[in-house]
Each structure stands twice: as C-alpha cells, then as structure tokens.
Amino acid sequence: MRQRVKVLTAPNGRKALEVLDKEVPALVATDFMMPLMNGLELAQAIKANPDWARIPIILLSGARGAIARSHPELFAAVYDNPFRIENVLAAVVETVGAQRRS
DSSP states (O other), X not given: OOOOOOOOOOSSHHHXXXXXXXXXXXXXXXXXXXXXXXXXXXXXXXXXXXXXXXXXXXXXXXSOHHHHHTOTXXXXXXXESSOOHHXXXXXXXXXXXXXXXX
C-alpha cells in the first residue's frame, strides 16, 4: 500500500529552520553544501531544539560525507553522490516507519 507524503522545501539551512517553525516533518533530507548554513550546521540546530531533536536527518551530498559520518548523533544516514535513489527511498521509508512505531 502506498502512503502519501507531503514534501516541504527550503533553499538553504536558515530557511529550513523557518519551515520547521511552521511545520515539523517526519524526516529532514538535506545537502551538506548550502549557502548561509551548511548541512552540518542545520543538523546541529535541529538537534539543539527540544521540539525537533527527534527528527531523523538524512544527508545527501556530493562532498563532505565523511564529515557527516563523523557525527552519527546527527544523521540517520549519509549518502554520497552518486547514490541510487532506490536506496535513499528505502532509508526514508525505514526511518519514518521506525519513528512512527516508537
């Protein structure tokens, strides 16, 4: 059975925090290299907020994946480009499903 999802977008990390102020998603997928606030800084800001700390974060990046992997407390998964979208989608389904069961 397919589930419907709602996707929220933001052009950079700071705008992503503004989106989170309005609606808390089941998961955040982000790039590492973004203007104004990189993916690591975004993940740190999310985890520092008690209202958002339980949101799993998946990083998709063409660079800096090693930096993200050195922070397993921040990221549920890290995918380096090129990645197989099927693997990312499977991780999203698994991560969101596990969160809903807990």
